Amino acid sequence: MDLAAAPPSQVLPDALRLRRHLHIAGEWTEPTGADVIDVENPSTAELIGQVPAGTPADVDRAVAAARAAFPGWASTAPAERAGHLDRLHTALAARADDLARTIAVELGAPLKLATRVQVGLPLTVLRDHVALAARPPVEETIGNSLVVREPVGVVGAITPWNYPLHQVMAKLAPALAAGCTVVLKPSELTSLTAYLLFDAVTEAGLPPGVLNLVPGTGPVVGAALAGHPDVDLVSFTGSTATGRQIAKAAAERIARVALELGGKSANVILPDADLATAVKVGVGNALLNSGQTCTAWTRMLVHRDRYDEALDLIATAVAGYRLGDPFDPATRLGPLVSAAQAERVRGYVDRALADGARLVVGGPDAPVPAQGHFVAPTVFADVHPDSALAQEEVFGPVLAVIPFADTDEAVTIANNSSYGLAGAVWSADPDAALAVARRLRTGAVDINGAPFNPLAPFGGYKQSGLGRELGVHGLAEFSELKAIQR
Numbered sequence: 001m002d003l004a005a006a007p008p009s010q011v012l013p014d015a016l017r018l019r020r021h022l023h024i025a026g027e028w029t030e031p032t033g034a035d036v037i038d039v040e041n042p043s044t045a046e047l048i049g050q051v052p053a054g055t056p057a058d059v060d061r062a063v064a065a066a067r068a069a070f071p072g073w074a075s076t077a078p079a080e081r082a083g084h085l086d087r088l089h090t091a092l093a094a095r096a097d098d099l100a101r102t103i104a105v106e107l108g109a110p111l112k113l114a115t116r117v118q119v120g121l122p123l124t125v126l127r128d129h130v131a132l133a134a135r136p137p138v139e140e141t142i143g144n145s146l147v148v149r150e151p152v153g154v155v156g157a158i159t160p161w162n163y164p165l166h167q168v169m170a171k172l173a174p175a176l177a178a179g180c181t182v183v184l185k186p187s188e189l190t191s192l193t194a195y196l197l198f199d200a201v202t203e204a205g206l207p208p209g210v211l212n213l214v215p216g217t218g219p220v221v222g223a224a225l226a227g228h229p230d231v232d233l234v235s236f237t238g239s240t241a242t243g244r245q246i247a248k249a250a251a252e253r254i255a256r257v258a259l260e261l262g263g264k265s266a267n268v269i270l271p272d273a274d275l276a277t278a279v280k281v282g283v284g285n286a287l288l289n290s291g292q293t294c295t296a297w298t299r300m301l302v303h304r305d306r307y308d309e310a311l312d313l314i315a316t317a318v319a320g321y322r323l324g325d326p327f328d329p330a331t332r333l334g335p336l337v338s339a340a341q342a343e344r345v346r347g348y349v350d351r352a353l354a355d356g357a358r359l360v361v362g363g364p365d366a367p368v369p370a371q372g373h374f375v376a377p378t379v380f381a382d383v384h385p386d387s388a389l390a391q392e393e394v395f396g397p398v399l400a401v402i403p404f405a406d407t408d409e410a411v412t413i414a415n416n417s418s419y420g421l422a423g424a425v426w427s428a429d430p431d432a433a434l435a436v437a438r439r440l441r442t443g444a445v446d447i448n449g450a451p452f453n454p455l456a457p458f459g460g461y462k463q464s465g466l467g468r469e470l471g472v473h474g475l476a477e478f479s480e481l482k483a484i485q486r
Helices: 056-074 078-093 096-106 111-134 166-178 191-204 218-226 240-251 275-291 304-319 339-354 407-415 430-439 471-476
Strands: 022-024 027-029 036-041 046-052 140-142 145-151 154-158 181-185 211-213 233-237 256-260 266-269 299-303 358-361 378-381 398-404 423-426 479-485
Touching (some): 046 096, 056 181, 056 218, 078 111, 078 166, 078 191, 096 191, 111 275, 166 181, 191 211, 218 233, 218 240, 233 240, 240 256, 266 275, 275 304, 275 423, 304 398, 423 430
Parallel strands (some): 154 181, 154 233, 233 256, 266 423, 299 398, 378 398
Antiparallel strands (some): 140 145, 145 479, 358 378
16 A cells, blocks of 8 residues: 555644654664555544564564663662653653544544543553552562562563553553563554654663564564563463464463453343443443453343343443544444454354344444444344353454343353453342352452452453453562572
């Protein structure tokens, strides 16, 4: 594609649309190859930018820079590391508006969501890690052993497109706070956000080589990072299938991995719950970011006595989600990130119909904007717990509603999944809700719509991943334990 011939963006300046460099050893540097990756606006399907397609040779250079910088950064005093992160927070916060607009353009997230969640949350995470970095490393004495934590080394961070700043920050902030150095490969679909981040890195004056950027595709740059002999830990967020490949590549050299993978979370609404609130919040959670959220409560489990009432409330709630331009204040649902993703989601809708699920709202014939990769919010009732719609991660605005007869059946259905990332329980009895939450085999459970806590550990059971992100538990993922006998 010819970027110069593409319709000009009304939001992104040319300086951001045309990024031709990598960030290695503290400098913007030329890539070794000439290939580029097109960046698209999914709301209009127009070309809006290009970034370099990194090569294995670029990864080698970036990893060498990170390896060279590691001893100095690892030995930096906690207060000094915290100061660097604080300056990065200041530089990034000054770009908050540009970040939100960029995410709205290259991801299609409504501007309100891009501002509050896509940018607001990672700024909070970074601010939390300024405080965590300032704390002296925890040491403990066990008998005659002094047990200490040390940074793991060079981290290869491979991040997805659905939360292009938050998923990056959930890795970079703890890695840097722990004393590790990092090579980042952002998603090729949303790389412009990463360039704004590295503009802030440059302004903040992080030591050369501590943080490096190599954009590119997963099969090239991601694979090179996962298999690189000088990468001590690979931290990946994305699909379970890709996570499995990364784990295999790392296993070949006995390298550590931290994997935040897929989800198929259940929203269990017990019969005594405030049904109107549970449905409203549950629909909002399932449709957040156009359903492109790994923790989305995409299975709503409702007691049979209140099932029909719930379906009416769901239909009403979904009707309030207007599809459209991310910069229109009335828009509540943007497009999916790409034509391929939209086609994939439509395939799940067609399969659910073929499997006998009952369409409540949306579906293949629902109106959507003529341009862009839009899929109408869609709800199916009477979904069989073993069907594809109930078992596989759709990653789009599609909700499966499943009835249950009693609490034991609800727990059985909720746990009938190869995933175990998140979930929810609603009840007028907090003790009853907590009892159900304890029985769910997931890494996180929200009771009665409790807010997200960015200091709590985040991660999953089963095929939802290995390890945890955020807070002190996420920080620990980037360290090694050493026992010193004396």
